[in-house]
Amino acid sequence: MSVEFGSSPSKSQVERAGKQLRRIKRGEADETLLEGCLDVIERYRQTYVKPMIACNVAMRRFTDALAIEATVTQRLKRMSTIVEKLTGRESQMNLANMRDIAGVRVVVRELGDLRRLQDYIEQRRRSSGVKIIDYVEDPRSSGYRAVHLICDYGTEPSRPVEIQLRTIVMHQWAEMVEGASDMLGFNYKQDGNSSFHQWAVLLSRVFAARELDKMADVTSNELEDAWKAMLQDKGGEL
Structure with missing residues (x-):
């Protein structure tokens, strides 16, 4: 899968690089092939x-x-x-x-x-x-x-x-949730039903209501309880 350095890889070369990378990560292919795969992917990325x-x-x-x-x-x-x-x-x-x-x-x-x-x-x-x-x-x-x-x-x-x-409101929610996920070690970009996601969904409903100038269907106690549950899952303290 050699491609001249600096050239744009073809679609078939890109597809092969992705498949080969998975095989290497699963231990099904020689790790000496990794550098070549990453080179193709990086040039495709550029x-x-x-x-x-x-x-x-x-x-x-x-x-x-x-x-x-x-x-x-x-x-x-x-x-x-x-x-x-x-x-x-x-x-x-x-x-x-x-x-x-x-x-x-x-x-x-x-x-x-x-x-x-x-x-x-x-x-x-x-x-x-x-x-x-x-x-x-x-x-x-x-x-x-x-x-x-x-x-x-x-x-x-x-x-x-x-x-x-x-x-701006949507962006504020995303920034707040991303900051909390970094601090607590959750991956907020992955959909799921963890305590973190439950807190994030409640917070999203609060932000959405604010944007539409409506009364939020989430109480402050619900939001606080969700935050406490999330911290407990991570062994944290308020």
């Missing part, structure tokens, strides 16, 4: 940089056109995360079909702005195809809320870029 930047520029242009106040950021998925995803929680995934290697996040002030921007993106990208995952209408079991759109950007090669649309 082909997402220009499409990601193009998407970032487009999102800034779109929000300007709509006069929407927004913060636009970008990220390229870390190699360690790609490896963990391929060999752990999504071990059946074909690397060439991974859709979130490149991501652009747009944080807007309120839900109305988010929907206007979502509609605008769909209109502008309709010809090239847009996949929409609406975690506002149907939040993840972890409590995560946002709208994800996957669009192809760039030429030679074109690559899928995951666009995350969040309001």
Whole structure:
């Protein structure tokens, strides 16, 4: 599986690298092959940089056109995360079909702005195809809320870029939950039914109610009890 250094690997080479990596991690292939696999994956990962930047520029242009106040950021998925995803929680995934290697996040002030921007993106990208995952209408079991759109950007090669649309409130929830998960050693990005996820879901309902200017259906006692249960599971103290 040798590829000239610096060249973009072919789809078949990328697929083989992902499969070989899993075999190495399971002890079914020689570890001397690991460096070559990681080299192919890293060069494939780098082909997402220009499409990601193009998407970032487009999102800034779109929000300007709509006069929407927004913060636009970008990220390229870390190699360690790609490896963990391929060999752990999504071990059946074909690397060439991974859709979130490149991501652009747009944080807007309120839900109305988010929907206007979502509609605008769909209109502008309709010809090239847009996949929409609406975690506002149907939040993840972890409590995560946002709208994800996957669009192809760039030429030679074109690559899928995951666009995350969040309001400030949605972003505040995600930042708070991520901070707590780092502190306590939970993986909040994995859906589940742990005490941590139960606390995060309750907190999400509080934040969602605040965003919609409604009365939350969660009491402060429920939230406090969930926090205590989470700490007890980790052997912590209030």
